[in-house]
Structure formats: structure tokens, C-alpha cells
Amino acid sequence: MTSDLPAHGLKLISTVTRAGELVLQLVEAPVAAPGADEVVIRVEATPINPSDLGVLLGPADLAAARFEGSAERPTVAIPLSPAAVKALAGRLDRPLSAGNEGAGQVVAAGDAARSLLGKRVAVLAGGMYAQYRTVRAADGLVLPKDVTAAEGASAFVNPLTALAMVETMKLEGHTGLVHTAAASNLGQMLVRICLEEGVPLVNIVRKPEQAELLRSLGARHVCCSSAPGFFEDLVQALGETRATLAFDAIGGGRTAGQILAAMEAVAAAKMTEYSVYGSGQPKQVYIYGALDPSPTELVRNFGLTWGVGGWLMPPVLLRIGPQAAERLRARVLAGLKTVFASRYTREISLAEMLQRETLLAISRKATGEKFLLNPSK
């Protein structure tokens, strides 16, 4: 049943200690033998997404980190503020494994899952920052032969998040989208999905070169937030697209409120009668990331018909139901080399991930810089 399965494998864990530190370390963990309907994956590729960093680093400030241990077994210890420790009470002294998704080869399988042995699968199972991961066979997405582990590593989080944004738009009665930090891997997927589906999309980026990148993918509306006429550009793009739903990866500062104000400016221009409550046009911004962890500031110059809220992909898949969700997964699988392709700037090992410069670069979450972890390296 099992092949050459080792007894132990390295895995990365993150622990918030009662002493007030966040500790990242590599531990030798026993490789769980597969149950009848389980498989063991030798993980070959797993992306480092902002949502993974939430588990790995939480609110810890790397500037104060101590990098210790050997080159093969590095350790990082980061002092936390008392407020941060309090906010993390739910994970105190509980070692957390990390890495939402990834791909690799099935090296052992239970009786009911024999057919997967030797196949390459992608999985959204958590704990992927490990050499081996035992998961339910049903959770594995078998990758076509010509798809590499790197190509299959990000088959869930970004693709399904981008698709779920479009589904949310349909569910909530909007007909166009706005997206911030739009040059990200996720943002590029969204551009391609919206082109495919004919959904009007307004992309907000920070730098001219990011605008160029998106235009080269076919994006029609790109507004650069660092440009002098940004707000006017945004109003113009919203007027042309009639987009009234935005997804914001930034979270902090005035971006969400600016988007609502621009949407309201479009709606107000069409009002024939003044109302102190503003237009009746529904306007929504969903915050799904925290590239800027500072407070969200809403100036509230956009009437009383508006909403801002948190947003996650999994509840959307529940809302649309299992069959529709399955169709989305099949669409991703078919498009891993095209619509849903991800780009990585560097492949690193588990030990490299805990080196100072690498971890600092990862924590910057810079658009255009994306790391792929290969725990088997």
C-alpha cells in the first residue's frame, strides 16, 4: 500500500508563546500513514500567499526578529507587543502549521485511493509547508500529465477567489467590478476572467508599470492611484463601466471610501432631484486583504446607500452550492496554463524561507514579487 514512505518529514510551524514571542521553526514531524481513503503527498510546490503570512507572522514586526539556529534548522523569534499577544489569545502556545495549498506527488495511498499512487495532485488542505502531507484523497485535484507541480501549486486560493468575486457580483445584483492592488497574480487572473466573461472591470494600481502590465493583458480600465488625476480617472472609468462593487486588498486608509465617493459621483450626476441622503444606487466595497493594516477611514461623503465589509471566498462557494463550485474547480483545472497561470519570481526551500533577507522580502508582499516554496528541495 505504501511505497518508500519515510517515518518523519520536516515541517514549518509558527507558535505564539505565553512569553510573548512568535516563533517560526522547522520540526521533524512523523508522517501520518494514510487511512483507507487518504493519500500522502510529497509536497513539491506551495505558494506563499498573504493569507499564509497571516498564520505565519500575524501582526509580528520582523524588524525586531532574532534569526537563530543553523543553516539547515533555522529559527526565527519575534517579540510581540502585549496588545498583539492579547489579540492572538486563540493561538497561544498552539503550534500552527501553515501553507493553505500546494501540489506534489502521491507517494503513499490507502486501499480506497490506490489509483492516485504516483499521480501529481493539487490540494487545499492547510499545513502544506511540509515535506509530506497526509490528506483525504477526495480533496486532491489530479493534475493533467503536462502540468508541473509549480503550475498546479496555486490551483485553489487565487483562482477560486477571483472566480468567487465574479460570482458575488452576480449574486448581489451588480454588473461590473472594481479591484485594487490589481497587478497581483490574483488581479491578473481577474483581468483574464472578466475579459472571458465580458464583465466590465476597473483596475486600480499604484504604479504606471503595473498599469502597463495589465493593459498588455487586455485590461481596458486601469487607474493609477499615484497619478494626479486619480479620482477623476476613477469617476470616468466607473461611469463607463457602471461598476458598483469593489474588492479591496489594501484595507487600510482611504481607498475604500474613495471608491464609494467615486461611485456616488457617477450616480449623483444622473439624479434629477437633490436628496440629502444621496443617491439610492447600492455601492459596496468588500475588503479581502490587509496590505495596509492601518485603520480603514471612511469620509462618508457618499450618501446613505453603501456598504463596506469583510469578504472571504469559501462562504461564496457555499452560497452558490456544490455543483456550481465544482464547475468553478473544473474551469480552473482546464486553465492552469492560461487564465489561471501564476508567476513566481523565486523558488525557495523550507530552510531558505527562514533566512533574514528571504523572510523580509516575503513579508513585504510587494506586487510583482512572489515566492514559491519547494519543501522537497
Next chain:
Amino acid sequence: MTSDLPAHGLKLISTVTRAGELVLQLVEAPVAAPGADEVVIRVEATPINPSDLGVLLGPADLAAARFEGSAERPTVAIPLSPAAVKALAGRLDRPLSAGNEGAGQVVAAGDAARSLLGKRVAVLAGGMYAQYRTVRAADGLVLPKDVTAAEGASAFVNPLTALAMVETMKLEGHTGLVHTAAASNLGQMLVRICLEEGVPLVNIVRKPEQAELLRSLGARHVCCSSAPGFFEDLVQALGETRATLAFDAIGGGRTAGQILAAMEAVAAAKMTEYSVYGSGQPKQVYIYGALDPSPTELVRNFGLTWGVGGWLMPPVLLRIGPQAAERLRARVLAGLKTVFASRYTREISLAEMLQRETLLAISRKATGEKFLLNPSK
């Protein structure tokens, strides 16, 4: 058909001029003769609600106001900032009448509305800051004989807003409410409604004497935001009530975010597994006022399952449908002296309203100070 209907009557108008001033003045306007299905009301009582002030004063700063004209025909002119003029573009050089609701005697009626002649009616029709107002007969709520104009003046905005809050709670799957600025006339109604319906309600007030007032009405959960243990008190009250929907009249500052953080603290205490996304408990704050016009600041320490949004009563009445809305109106009519009673601290005339001290007092929107306008005075 008409009785002793005068040709003209005084009315209050508010105009934003292209020259950059907001001007309040009393004008002699022709009294429109009633159409077949219309009545003319001699307005005897009309409340000054925060929503009326939005039309009257907008964002104008009274500190710079010039009070001119005679005692009988006062005028107020308030210079506006260029930003304010821009924000008010929709009402530039359009004189707006004000006063959402009020009550008075029917002094003239069209053929189809004869039966109303001489009756006292309440109406939500706008333009009530006037001696006479011609409205559709169908919009008039005939008041019982023992109900005075003062008692019937606020039969719509506050009562229906408080009832619509409870309806929203039911529509959106919550089972308890939080209310800020809870000692207002509206807040007192909400306390009585929630007691009647058995809806758990957490009241947030600023001052101990306001807490006392609400407790004297039977309120069980009152948290005082100026007290040192406010946040802990709030968490405790939310734990006891399981309230996950809040209505916030304040708008600016950190109140909305604090409420979400307290709701999340209650939900997090029951989680068995840590999640970087926080609890899956839906948490919503609706902002329906702007007692603090400064920006809303959300610290976002409450996971990703949350919403903040603007809120208005009329769309809720549309959502529940005409029959349910009619039942709410009937309930208000039956409770004008009890559940839906309003308190006023002063009755003023149209001319008094435009005097410096009166207008300043009105614009403070202080809880416990409430003005009733009697245009027939």
C-alpha cells in the same frame, strides 16, 4: 370645497447660492388649491429632526453665519467652503423646502377628500416648515380626537425608523440589537418596542444620567461610553444578549469598529480552533446618522465576517411590502401617547427658528433637547 383658505402662507426655504452661501429665509408662497384628491393642512406642529437639519443646514458652519432681516422676516446667510459648495452641486440655486413630517388641521379639501375637512392629520410629505401644505389625501394619517397636533407631529420618522430597525433585524437573521445615542427620542421608542417584542437590546449612551433615564424605562442593558470599563461592559452585554446587529447614529470616529470588535470578542470566546480570519459570526453595524461628521475609523481587529453600511428607513418598508408597512403605521397610530410618544423641550415659531440662539441650540442636536416647530404660532 375650500373653506377660509388664504392665498399665501409663510414657508421656510434653504438655498445654496452660486455665490457660495447657504441662505435660510421665510417667503410668502402661494397656497396651492387642493386637487380633487388633495387636502390643505394648516401646519400646527412639526419636529426638527437631524434629517431635517441635513436639508436646512447641510455642512454649513453656523459660527460664521450672518443673522439679518427683521424679527418677523429674519434671514440667515452662512458662507460655505468651496468643497462644501462642490458637494452640494445638486442643490445649487434650487430653493429647498424642509420639514419631513408634521401634523395640523385640514382647512381645505378636494371633492374626493371632503370627509377629511376639519380633521387633524399627520403627514410625511416634506415641506412642513410652512403655514400651509397641500398634500395627497391618501398620505394623511387621521389622528384620533384625543391626540393633539404636538402628539401627532412625529408619527412617522422616529416611530417607523425604530420599527424598521427591528424589521431589519428579523429580515437579516439577527436576534438582538445594539443602539448608539440611545437616549434620543428614537432610542427611547426603541427601548419600549424591544420590551414589547422581547428583543434583547444593548443601549450605548454617553452620560450616566442618560443611562438612568433608559433604565427608568425598563432598559436592561445600558453601556456608558464615557465610563472607564466601557469596552468590557459592552462585551458582557453582547455576550448576554447575543446581539450581532447595531444601529449607529454617531457615524464618525471609532464607535462602529468598537462594536464590531466587542461582537467578535464574544464570538471568539466560543471558538475551539484558531482562525486567522476570525469567527464566522456575521456582525453588522448600520450607520443611520452623523452626530459625529468626522470619518468613520475601522481598526479591523474583528476578523473578515463583518459589515458596515449606510441605512435608511424607507427601503426597509419597501422590502417588507405594503401590507406589513401598513401594520406598522397602524401600530404607531395606536401608540402615539405611549410607545411612540415624543418629548419636546421647546415650541417655537418659524421666525424664532431663524434667531441666532435658537438655531445654534437646534444645530447642537443635543440628546434631551428637542424642538417642535409650530408654523401657525
